[in-house]
Amino acid sequence: MGLTLANWSAFVLTCAAIELTPGPNMGYLAIVGAVDGRRSGYAAVAGVALGLALVGIAAALGLAAVINASPLLFQMLRWTGVAYLLWLAWDGWRDATEGVAAIPGGTTWLRYFRRGLITNLLNPKAAVFYVAMLPGFVVPGTAVLPQTLILSVTFVVIATAIHLSIVSLAGAARPVLEDPRRSRIVRRVLSVALALIALWFAVDTAT
Structure with missing residues (x-):
């Protein structure tokens, strides 16, 4: 007997509650959608979804447990993630100051896809989530790998659905920002907000 419906349903509710709690992904995606x-x-x-999926696969294969057990590796990932978020904040402030040059659509999408991916690959909390949460929903005495993969996919689907909703809602504010002066002000404010998110992330992931 493998993963039960009761375990899976409880996991779905847990994931939804966690993803609806404000965090770096929610803040960053709201900023991108609005601006x-x-x-x-x-x-x-x-990009975020792919990052979460890759971390989930790594967790299923045991790599996340290694990261969780190594304070040095955890701290390296943690501070690299903080630095990357701060760089994104600086980049947004620079764009607001200098003006954003026209970039072909495909290049723009690739740019944000890459940023979403890197942000999550450098987030040690994602690995810790899989290591800390998944075992509690796995049925003992049965094949662990299939159950872990199912739960990982479930988490990615739920997270992606919530993230898409955040971007869609934030995107509704886009017409208000078509004025260059207003857009510049909002970009600077949101860049500061992203820097604060980075600092919050540093405190929240402190061990």
């Missing part, structure tokens, strides 16, 4: 539009936001969501 750069839904298409860029959706590209970032795709």
Whole structure:
């Protein structure tokens, strides 16, 4: 006997509650959706989803447990993630100051896809989530790998659905930002907000 419906349903509710709690992904995606539009936001969501999926596969194979057991590796990932978020904040401030040059659509999407992917690969909390949460929903005495993969896919689907909703709602504010002066002000404010998110992430992931 493998994963039960009761275990899976409880996991779904847990994931939804966790993903609806404000965090770095939610803040970053809301900023992208509001400032750069839904298409860029959706590209970032795709990158986030791939990052979460890769971390989930790594957790299923045991790599995440190694990261969780190594304080040095955890701290390296943690501070690299903080630095990357701060760089994104600086990049947004620079764009607001200098003006954003026109970039072909595909390049823009790839840019945000890559950022979403890197942000999650450098987030040690994602690995810790899989290591800390998944075992509690796995049925003991049965094949662990299939159950872990099912739960990982479930988490990615739920997270992606919530992230898409965030980008769609934030994108509704896009028409308000078409004025260059207003857009510049909002970009600077949101860049500061992203820097604060980075600092919050540093405190929240402290061990």
